[in-house]
Amino acid sequence: MRNRIAILSLIYVLFFIFSACSTIETVPVETEKFAMGTFIIQRIYSDDAENISNKVIERIKKIEEDMTINKQGGEINSLNGSAGKGYVNLSQDTLYVLAEALRISEASNGAFDVTVGPLVKAWGVSDKNPIVPLDNDIKNLLNLVNYKDLQINMNESKAKLNKEGQIVDVGGIAKGYATDEALDIYRENGVKSALISLGGNVAALGCKPDGSYWRIGIRNPRGAEGSYIGVVSVKDQSVVSSGDYERNFEKDGIMYHHIIDPETGYPAKSGLIATTIVSDISIEADALSTTVFVLGLDKGMEFIEGLDGVEAVFITEDKKIYITKGLKDKFKIEDESKEFEYVEKG
Ligand code: FAD
Numbered sequence: 001m002r003n004r005i006a007i008l009s010l011i012y013v014l015f016f017i018f019s020a021c022s023t024i025e026t027v028p029v030e031t032e033k034f035a036m037g038t039f040i041i042q043r044i045y046s047d048d049a050e051n052i053s054n055k056v057i058e059r060i061k062k063i064e065e066d067m068t069i070n071k072q073g074g075e076i077n078s079l080n081g082s083a084g085k086g087y088v089n090l091s092q093d094t095l096y097v098l099a100e101a102l103r104i105s106e107a108s109n110g111a112f113d114v115t116v117g118p119l120v121k122a123w124g125v126s127d128k129n130p131i132v133p134l135d136n137d138i139k140n141l142l143n144l145v146n147y148k149d150l151q152i153n154m155n156e157s158k159a160k161l162n163k164e165g166q167i168v169d170v171g172g173i174a175k176g177y178a179t180d181e182a183l184d185i186y187r188e189n190g191v192k193s194a195l196i197s198l199g200g201n202v203a204a205l206g207c208k209p210d211g212s213y214w215r216i217g218i219r220n221p222r223g224a225e226g227s228y229i230g231v232v233s234v235k236d237q238s239v240v241s242s243g244d245y246e247r248n249f250e251k252d253g254i255m256y257h258h259i260i261d262p263e264t265g266y267p268a269k270s271g272l273i274a275t276t277i278v279s280d281i282s283i284e285a286d287a288l289s290t291t292v293f294v295l296g297l298d299k300g301m302e303f304i305e306g307l308d309g310v311e312a313v314f315i316t317e318d319k320k321i322y323i324t325k326g327l328k329d330k331f332k333i334e335d336e337s338k339e340f341e342y343v344e345k346g
């Protein structure tokens with residue numbers, strides 16, 4: 001018995017030593033640059049932080065160049081330009097993002113649909129002059145939205161869209177990929193502690209330099225920028241949010257946002273106003289935050305509880321907050337507005 005207790009104590013001590021973070025004494029460098037239509041903030045604890053942050057921005061700008069549909073040129077534009085005409089050769093970067101987008105599109109039964117581009121363009125929520133398209137136009141465009149029409153040939157590094165007019169849009173996933181790439185650059189350069197934020201995509205490398213976990217704020221979707229409803233404590237994880245507050249416009253007293261339900265062609269009305277995913281992999285967190293926003297609370301909760309190592313926060317339009325089971329020890333409600341109510345789900 002005594003031996004067993006001794007062995008258990010040893011395991012406990014070893015677990016503590018290997019899971020806890022050590023302290024780091026370097027002063028951080030914080031940089032802010034603009035790319036992918038958002039501000040990219042990096043806080044890096046390293047003597048070479050300035051140089052490393054530049055490498056990250058260079059990498060993100062290259063990904064943006066390849067994958068943008070907001071500017072001319074790049075691989076996704078050439079895939080879209082050849083829709084209905086045949087295969088286009090693509091880099092490993094673009095193929096990987098498309099393959100991941102397709103995986104989530106399939107797993108979510110099209111709630112996430114990487115071919116949602118024609119609808120995104122029609123609404124133009126992020127453009128200077130967004131419009132509410134005609135019902136009939138939306139119905140016609142829905143014929144072009146089907147992830148099953150995206151065919152990827154990994155062996156020959158090429159992909160195609162089956163129908164003319166189809167448009168792939170990686171706006172719901174590529175910031176996550178860029179974040180994973182940034183984390184790789186930190187690791188390759190010996191960084192042990194860093195934080196990166198691309199709009200609603202935040203990722204933590206290691207722990208905070210004092211050895212404690214990073215506390216990432218979950219934005220109050222009805223408050224000003226910088227106001228929070230809660231905090232998740234993480235190390236080596238991404239915390240990615242989607243919400244109707246990110247990009248929207250108002251017409252005749254109705255607010256229209258940028259996350260489209262591929263079933264209706266209209267901005268998703270799932271009863272949710274914000275979602276957050278916590279995961280080890282940022283590309284997955286990004287795609288899933290968009291996915292569950294479309295799925296709504298019940299289906300979204302079921303979907304995420306069925307995935308390993310992925311947790312979520314859901315905020316409903318009646319200002320209730322729900323979290324997945326695995327987040328209980330990591331999430332803390334800190335709502336200055338006192339307008340939100342935390343609800344434990346049966
Ligand atoms: P998320 O919830 O992560 O994603 C929402 C976005 O995903 C939508 O904007 C749409 O693009 C797409 N989407 C909508 N519905 C679905 C659905 N059901 N399934 C799958 N995808 C869906 N913004 C600019 O203003 N100017 C730019 O030049 C610009 N360039 C960009 C270049 C790249 C490579 C990327 C990745 C983004 C760029 N953006 C730009 C931002 C982009 O237009 C999106 O608005 C942004 O990615 C949305 O991110 P989010 O985190 O707010 O929302």
Ligand code: MG
Pocket residue numbers: 171172173242285286287288289290
């Ligand atoms: Mg997303």
